[in-house]
Amino acid sequence: MISRKSADSRYIVLIGVAAIIIIAPVFLLSGLGWYFVSTVTEDEATEMAERHIQLAIAELAGEVGSEAAARVDSQECFDPLDYGATGRLAVHASQSIEGLPSRRPEGVVEVIYRYWNANGYQDISDARPEYLAVSARHGEDDFRVSISSNAVGGLTIRASSPCIWPKGTSAPETPWRRAPKPPDYPGHEMTDSARSVSPR
Template identity: 30%
Template sequence: MQPTITIAEANQRVDGYIARAVKVLPPEAKLELHYQEQEGSCSDPTDHGPKNRVIASRSYKVLGLQQKAIPSYFDSLRSWWLANNFRVLDETPRNEFLWVENNADSFQMTLKANPAGGIFLLAGSPCVWRNGTPESQAQSGGDTEDMVAQPPAIPPVTPSPKPAQARRPRRKPVDDIEDFDQTDWTDENTY
């Protein structure tokens, strides 16, 4: 329940990280917005933090780069990220995927390449409070009075299990190759 930056600040920081990373690439690199969340749901299961927080994220397709030079783009961004307080979280397979996280603010970035030569640059914020401060129960839609007044949940009715069907007996495996061609494979009980 600690204060965070606001979602507006998270969006600015995501855009700033993308802008700085693309400057590491050759000047002909152009970004095409592929996907954007300005206030997405914080659903990180490893976070173990309170609900009602949000994230900012962007995904861009990088246009104008040569497919044969993809390994050099990965090397350039890896070096830049490591020199700018990021650590590598995963880079498998090498020169196809590189996922990093900033040591100071936990913002994450990813560089991806696909077999068709498509290159994607992504950035995302950690979970933050919309206004920077933890929301109270009343603000998040949960009222303690409502929670007390609600009756206990009724367990769902589960249908009775179906009777088990008898399994057909299987023919004992044969190790003898000679028997293979003598088996009548049209008989259902042989397999």
């Protein structure tokens, strides 16, 4: 006859084994850096980047001219700062502002700076007066934005997405390895937008 103490011990052992079976794969996959996570798609990221630019330009109330549409390109996240999976890409959009009839470039940058400061953008970096450049990161979608002078005497607004999966998720049949930790040197954090972003 099995004693109650022995039965309790077996029950505890069974619970422990079940927990190991459930939890161990999670730790294994995390340790190897294999992730099957969702992000916005490349098309969605393109729309979001263009939207960030359009909202900033709208603050100028038609006082300046701009290109008909933002230029957009995508680049692979070779060295993501979140040390996450490789195989992702970042979407970059840019639009030039030209012809500043009523405001000097400094005034335009100040308007955009105030807009970003009041509308959920964080980590605002202001290089003025040495350089006519301001950059920031949106607190919700993690997109990075900037405005700076360009070679033709105008201004350029840029928006970049975090690292995303082109189709919104990594393929289940294709485990992606964790990227190596990037080198630690000053300014590296400004070279890549690499946090994953989930669809809202």
